Amino acid sequence: xxxxxxxxxxxxxxxxxxxxxxxxxxxxxxxxxxxxxxxxxxxxxxxxxxxxxxxxxxxxxxxxxxxxxxxxxxxxxxxxxxxxxxxxxxxxxxxxxxxxxxxxxxxxxxxxxxxxxxxxxxxxxxxxxxxxxxxxxxxxxxxxxxxxxxxxxxxxxxxxxxxxxxxxxxxxxxxxxxxxxxxxxxxxxxxxxxxxxxxxxxxxxxxxxxxxxxxxxxxxxxxxxxxxxxxxxxxxxxxxxxxxxxxxxxxxxxxxxxxxxxxxxxxxxxxxxxxxxxxxxxxxxxxxxxxxxxxxxxxxxxxxxxxxxxxxxxxxxxxxxxxxxxxxxxxxxxxxxxxxxxxxxxxxxxxxxxxxxxxxxxxxxxxxxxxxxxxxxxxxxxxxxxxxxxxxxxxxxxxxxxxxxxxxxxxxxxxxxxxxxxxxxxxxxxxxxxxxxxxxxxxxxxxxxxxxxxxxxxxxxxxxxxxxxxxxxxxxxxxxxxxxxxxxxxxxxxxxxxxxxxxxxxxxxxxxxxxxxxxxxxxxxxxxxxxxxxxxxxxxxxxxxxxxxxxxxxxxxxxxxxxxxxxxxxxxxxxxxxxxxxxxxxxxxxxxxxxxxxxxxxxxxxxxxxxxxxxxxxxxxxxxxxxxxxxxxxxxxxxxxxxxxxxxxxxxxxxxxxxxxxxxxxxx
Amino acid sequence: xxxxxxxxxxxxxxxxxxxxxxxxxxxxxxxxxxxxxxxxxxxxxxxxxxxxxxxxxxxxxxxxxxxxxxxxxxxxxxxxxxxxxxxxxxxxxxxxxxxx
Numbered sequence: 001x002x003x004x005x006x007x008x009x010x011x012x013x014x015x016x017x018x019x020x021x022x023x024x025x026x027x028x029x030x031x032x033x034x035x036x037x038x039x040x041x042x043x044x045x046x047x048x049x050x051x052x053x054x055x056x057x058x059x060x061x062x063x064x065x066x067x068x069x070x071x072x073x074x075x076x077x078x079x080x081x082x083x084x085x086x087x088x089x090x091x092x093x094x095x096x097x098x099x100x101x102x103x104x105x106x107x108x109x110x111x112x113x114x115x116x117x118x119x120x121x122x123x124x125x126x127x128x129x130x131x132x133x134x135x136x137x138x139x140x141x142x143x144x145x146x147x148x149x150x151x152x153x154x155x156x157x158x159x160x161x162x163x164x165x166x167x168x169x170x171x172x173x174x175x176x177x178x179x180x181x182x183x184x185x186x187x188x189x190x191x192x193x194x195x196x197x198x199x200x201x202x203x204x205x206x207x208x209x210x211x212x213x214x215x216x217x218x219x220x221x222x223x224x225x226x227x228x229x230x231x232x233x234x235x236x237x238x239x240x241x242x243x244x245x246x247x248x249x250x251x252x253x254x255x256x257x258x259x260x261x262x263x264x265x266x267x268x269x270x271x272x273x274x275x276x277x278x279x280x281x282x283x284x285x286x287x288x289x290x291x292x293x294x295x296x297x298x299x300x301x302x303x304x305x306x307x308x309x310x311x312x313x314x315x316x317x318x319x320x321x322x323x324x325x326x327x328x329x330x331x332x333x334x335x336x337x338x339x340x341x342x343x344x345x346x347x348x349x350x351x352x353x354x355x356x357x358x359x360x361x362x363x364x365x366x367x368x369x370x371x372x373x374x375x376x377x378x379x380x381x382x383x384x385x386x387x388x389x390x391x392x393x394x395x396x397x398x399x400x401x402x403x404x405x406x407x408x409x410x411x412x413x414x415x416x417x418x419x420x421x422x423x424x425x426x427x428x429x430x431x432x433x434x435x436x437x438x439x440x441x442x443x444x445x446x447x448x449x450x451x452x453x454x455x456x457x458x459x460x461x462x463x464x465x466x467x468x469x470x471x472x473x474x475x476x477x478x479x480x481x482x483x484x485x486x487x488x489x490x491x492x493x494x495x496x497x498x499x500x501x502x503x504x505x506x507x508x509x510x511x512x513x514x515x516x517x518x519x520x521x522x523x524x525x526x527x528x529x530x531x532x533x534x535x536x537x538x539x540x541x542x543x544x545x546x547x548x549x550x551x552x553x554x555x556x557x558x559x560x561x562x563x564x565x566x567x568x569x570x571x572x573x574x575x576x577x578x579x580x581x582x583x584x585x586x587x588x589x590x591x592x593x594x595x596x597x598x599x600x601x602x603x604x605x606x607x608x609x610x611x612x613x614x615x616x617x618x619x620x621x622x623x624x625x626x627x628x629x630x631x632x633x634x635x636x637x638x639x640x641x642x643x644x645x646x647x648x649x650x651x652x653x654x655x656x657x658x659x660x661x662x663x664x665x666x667x668x
Numbered sequence: 669x670x671x672x673x674x675x676x677x678x679x680x681x682x683x684x685x686x687x688x689x690x691x692x693x694x695x696x697x698x699x700x701x702x703x704x705x706x707x708x709x710x711x712x713x714x715x716x717x718x719x720x721x722x723x724x725x726x727x728x729x730x731x732x733x734x735x736x737x738x739x740x741x742x743x744x745x746x747x748x749x750x751x752x753x754x755x756x757x758x759x760x761x762x763x764x765x766x767x768x
Contacts, residue, residue: 643764645699645763646690646760649690653687
């Protein structure tokens with residue numbers, strides 16, 4: 001199979017989406033099996049192409065001119081390098097498993113299933129197209145399509161006001177980032193006449209054009225902040241949990257939010273030209289990771305805990321990317337870049353597993369509330385076991401996948417802190433996040449699966465989910481547990497920025513297990529797990545002195561209110577400031593713009609009036625005056641025509657007399 | 669023998685009387701009579717000069733003129749009759765249909 005077959009990867013799901021849109025109601029499972037079949041084919045092609053790309057030293061590019069206008073050409077094309085290959089594997093494998101899971105999870109939706117599958121396939125097509133694009137414009141097109149699909153899928157149960165509001169919130173919040181992205185692209189297009197990756201990355205930037213690169217890079221990162229739900233545009237993601245759980249797993253954990261990370265990783269050659277930008281990336285990432293982790297600590301909605309956890313882990317990835325690019329600017333070595341993408345892959349697997357597990361619990365319990373679960377381990381052995389595996393992975397317990405990538409990431413941050421003290425602060429934040437992650441994940445697991453049931457047992461009979469849901473869980477558990485091992489198989493030799501790291505498995509192990517950081521982060525995670533065990537399973541309640549209790553309650557309230565950020569951003573910024581701005585603009589419009597238009601209209605009317613007057617008085621006056629003159633003339637002539645024969649005779653005589661006088665005087 | 673100037677004077681007198689009547693009369697009969705007077709004034713002139721110059725053309729013209737006067741009287745009278753039938757009067761000032 002030639003590499004050109006990669007064109008099929010986005011096109012097949014698109015075709016499936018159209019087919020399901022048209023024929024969905026007649027297809028088995030509302031088009032679900034068509035979707036699964038397409039997903040399987042796409043997975044096959046993707047794996048083949050990804051492996052081929054990872055094996056070869058060179059990247060593959062094929063592009064056509066879409067159209068050319070003015071001084072630049074816009075291309076549509078295919079770009080396959082190792083980064084794209086990694087994303088291909090992650091997106092296509094997870095989406096395939098989620099599609100299989102969906103056939104059971106969405107079974108009860110009846111006639112709405114075609115809409116679900118059509119939207120999911122369109123989403124898949126856009127995400128794969130985004131990953132394979134060879135220029136920023138194409139990325140932007142698919143980027144917006146991904147945003148659209150996310151809007152549609154979050155609002156899948158659009159009759160619920162909260163779901164409809166969440167869909168709008170997600171769409172509008174990410175639009176803010178998209179606007180920055182677009183501005184960045186326009187800057188690049190105007191100054192460098194191209195949006196192709198290879199062309200842009202090969203540019204020799206003159207020092208006086210460095211500001212363009214810096215500003216465009218910042219704007220592109222702004223787009224990623226929106227899509228990947230980073231502070232301050234993170235507010236949409238927890239609300240997006242209103243969609244079906246499969247959608248949360250696919251879009252808001254495994255793939256779509258990774259588009260932002262992918263974009264920043266892809267733009268790394270541009271970003272490293274302005275190292276200050278990368279400090280901003282790292283700072284926003286680190287800060288978001290901390291902020292979101294604290295909010296996950298107290299949430300009682302099983303999906304929202306996972307949502308905050310996703311934001312937090314994405315923050316980790318941006319921290320890694322920022323640090324990697326920053327060190328690259330000095331040392332031409334970007335350990336953070338590799339660690340970040342490594343974490344992206346691992347996170348995709350264990351977070352998809354966590355969401356699907358949560359879906360399985362919700363499917364059985366018909367509630368999202370952790371307070372109404374408990375002791376589900378006995379009834380749902382497969383779900384609870386796979387969830388435990390994923391929790392261990394995300395908490396960073398060796399040897400599960402999260403341990404390797406989180407450790408690499410922290411190591412990269414602290415290594416870079418030698419160049420820049422500020423990064424040390426971010427590193428400490430990241431360590432705190434590691435502790436909190438372990439705590440809230442095990443809080444979730446203990447509350448849901450361990451302990452005594454807190455629901456009414458004669459109403460609810462919890463049951464394990466059907467095979468079509470448990471098999472994807474088990475299949476995902478394998479990479480969730482083991483994908484970290486790829487580090488030992490040479491992940492760092494394949495995915496890198498700058499130069500490959502070329503470390504053997506033994507060297508990697510030695511490197512990890514001789515570093516005190518490893519023991520510190522693992523120790524923190526263990527303490528987190530232990531604390532969750534003590535508080536939520538052993539019911540330890542620490543008696544605090546009164547002032548401390550007050551502080552604790554205050555913090556709890558602050559976290560419950562999400563730091564008032566939602567209210568600040570939605571009510572105050574979106575509500576007041578934007579409305580105020582809109583009011584100002586409206587005033588400007590109605591006073592200045594409308595005023596100018598009205599003035600012009602009035603002037604034109606005035607001119608018209610003058611012309612009208614001229615026409616009436618002068619032109620009409622001449623015509624009427626002439627007519628009047630003729631009338632007076634005719635009136636006076638009229639008097640001579642009496643009709644009396646004798647009068648005419650008098651005229652004749654008068655004529656004769658005149659003639660006679662004339663002849664007589666002439667004769668004389 | 670009466671001198672030529674006597675004839676011409678009579679003729680001029682008659683013509684003037686006829687012309688005066690023509691211009692002043694309202695009655696159609698009167699107008700016809702006045703026209704007759706003026707025609708005959710012309711006839712006297714024709715005959716007088718024919719005798720004076722010994723030229724017969726003048727007589728011939730006078731004869732034609734008398735025949736023409738008869739025809740004219742016939743036409744004029746019939747118009748008057750038509751007028752009388754229409755208006756019960758022979759006053760030509762009633763015929764003002766062409767007044768502007």
